[in-house]
Amino acid sequence: MPSKEQVLRLLSQGHDYGDIAERLGIPAGRAYLIATGVPADGSDSVARGRPGREGLLTSRSQHLVNPREVNPVTRRDVHAWIRQRAWMDRQMREAARG
Helix, strand or coil: CCCHHHHHHHHHCCCCHHHHHHHHCCCHHHHHHHHHCCCCCCCCCCCCCCCCCCCCCCCCCHHHCCCCCCCCCCCHHHHHHHHHHHHHHHHHHHHHHC
């Protein structure tokens, strides 16, 4: 487990939590917790600028533990399959109506 000093040293060298996490082989949220003592998911509140709280981000930190979803690239074959299924469903409904 990396130490607080290791994480803070990397921060002072200009690295961000994502880079630090990669270098130390831990999740970014854990690097933030090690450095600050505050969970990155926002479940704790702490006043900024308090002594002993080096490394606190000035903005939200939740992205360190809950990265945004990535919308996959559109696939034409998937759209074609959906169109075909919708067409087949419609044909079945019309056939059931008689």
